[in-house]
Amino acid sequence: MPELPDVQVYREYLDATSLHQRIASVDVRREDVLETLSARALQQRLAGRSLESTRRHGKHLFVRASGNGWLVLHFGMTGYPDYSKAEDPPQHTRVLLRFDNGFHLAYVSQRVIGRLDWTDDPGGFIEQHHLGIDALDESLDAGRFREAIGRKRGSIKSALMDQGTIAGLGNIYTDEILFQAGVHPRAAASDIDEPTLTEIHRQIRQVLQSAIKARAQPERMPEDFLTPRRGGDDATCPRCGKPLEKEKVSGRTAYFCPTCQAMY
Ligand SMILES: [Zn+2]
Known part of the structure; x- marks a missing residue:
């Protein structure tokens, strides 16, 4: 199960691969991984924008999108991010962000225990979720x-x-x-x-x-x-x-x- 060191490694991976590129489309393959927003809402917030910076708190990863707001990633028992150009993203890809450069970032979660969420304020999210x-x-x-x-x-x-x-x-x-x-x-x-x-x-x-x-x-x-x-x-x-x-x-x-x- 991803703990602080794993999520820190994922953060560094996203920083090295996925920032500052235009997101062409957002493919939600399992809407039940989305905690509080619909697939449509996620598409509206990310399509045409880019990921700008990351922040980690405990086992949560926050990714700021251009415009406004933060994508919140929690990896559950077996989740991980995967950035590649391969035609087929990994099995158990639940959400796929396709970039203009032909690469995509997959949120992979075999057991669908991980969650994607959205917040305008990571500090408020941390408080609301009672994280120490x-x-x-x-x-x-x-x-x-x-x-x-x-x-x-x-x-x-x-x-x-x-x-x-x-x-x-x-x-x-x-x-x-x-x-x-x-x-x-x-x-x-x-x-x-x-x-x-x-x-x-x-x-x-x-x-x-x-x-x-x-x-x-x-x-x-x-x-x-x-x-x-x-x-x-x-x-x-x-x-x-x-x-x-x-x-x-x-x-x-x-x-x-x-x-x-x-x-x-
Ligand atoms: Zn011993």
Whole structure:
């Protein structure tokens, strides 16, 4: 599922491919991916215009169109953008923007869980959708982080995944952050001491920045990362070599090392 690093990579991809070119036509192949507007409304807002700039907040990508307003992209479980000149866009293309230069930008979403939306004001959209501060926002310092997370009920993993507190972290990267910080995903957020919360805060930046640098590709991530090892039946801890365990935590499958990650 696309999390903050994936969406950042998509943002950089759009910046490198799709800006400042006239959109010749807009082909909506599945209208149910459109959250609040009709296919016709989307066509009217984009056809003849161009995409001008991008902005990311958590797992949401905002793309400003010339004229007025922002296209809002959320990629759900499996969504991604694809820019190409190929005659056939990828399977599961839900919306296709065709540019004057013969290329097109496809919004691909196999399970149709992702959504396209429109807003005149990204700040208002973020507020309306009750999204918390972006996980890489400079103003999320250790003190603010400890205050927000330390008083949450439930596990540290679910506290970190709550988009209303901090936006951008999902199942994969909360596992990585907690592994790097040496904290068990089921540890109660309110039981974790101050130095450990500070370490989790430090690891959020560290892990997300490493993942963005690795273009969100597990095989390019540092060797001491857990992420490339998840999924396999005989997965072992990159630190101690013992088998990793998996367990359902808030409805998601968490991977962790029972030896290296403390319960508190
Ligand atoms: Zn270990």
